[in-house]
Amino acid sequence: MVEEIKKNLYEIASKIEGLYGITFTDRDGVPLLKVTSESAPEPAIKPNFISTFCLAIDQGSKLGLGKTNTLICTYSQYQIVQMNKHPLVVTFVANQQCNLGQILALEAQIDPIASSLALTVTEI
Numbered sequence: 001m002v003e004e005i006k007k008n009l010y011e012i013a014s015k016i017e018g019l020y021g022i023t024f025t026d027r028d029g030v031p032l033l034k035v036t037s038e039s040a041p042e043p044a045i046k047p048n049f050i051s052t053f054c055l056a057i058d059q060g061s062k063l064g065l066g067k068t069n070t071l072i073c074t075y076s077q078y079q080i081v082q083m084n085k086h087p088l089v090v091t092f093v094a095n096q097q098c099n100l101g102q103i104l105a106l107e108a109q110i111d112p113i114a115s116s117l118a119l120t121v122t123e124i
Contacts, residue, residue, distance in 0.1 A: 002033070005113055009035040012109055018098030020078075022110070023091045024117055027054045032088070032117055040093050041078055053082045053089055072100065083107060085114040087121050 013019050013035055021036030029047030043049055057068035073080040074096070081092040081103050090110055092103050 005033065005116075006035055009033070009113070012106060013037075016094070016098065016102045016106075018095040019103065020093045020095065021091075023050070023093075024114065025050050025089050025091065026121055027051070027087055027089065029089075032121070033113075036093070039095075050082070050089060050091055053084075053091075057084055070104070079103075083110070085111070085118065088114050088118050090114060 009022050013022055020040035021034065023031055023036070024033040025031050025047070029049070029051035031047070053071055056071055060068040060071075067084070069084055071082045071084075073082075077096055079092075079094045079096060079098055079100060081094070081100070083090040083092075092106070094100075094103060
């Protein structure tokens with residue numbers, strides 16, 4: 001089953017030019033499923049970087065604007081998009097020229113995968 005999901009993720013990622021990887025992690029940044037290319041920057045897929053997202057969404061919810069669903073960070077060479085799929089975090093790593101709208105549109109395709117992985121996490 002995992003190989004089938006990875007194959008599906010590779011197909012999804014290959015359709016978007018500049019998308020280096022998709023990572024599913026728990027709230028602590030522990031990777032559950034990762035599909036990355038050789039070009040993906042190592043610091044962006046480390047657990048300590050990803051776990052910072054959970055702290056940021058907790059702080060964001062204190063603003064009174066509601067639940068934080070997506071966090072987008074842009075750097076000089078990369079874009080990081082993180083989606084809150086409680087109890088999981090989905091992280092997309094892309095180059096600066098990648099179309100952000102295309103990454104955000106992947107949410108509908110990613111939801112079924114996140115739901116099945118979330119069941120696995122909650123059962124453990």
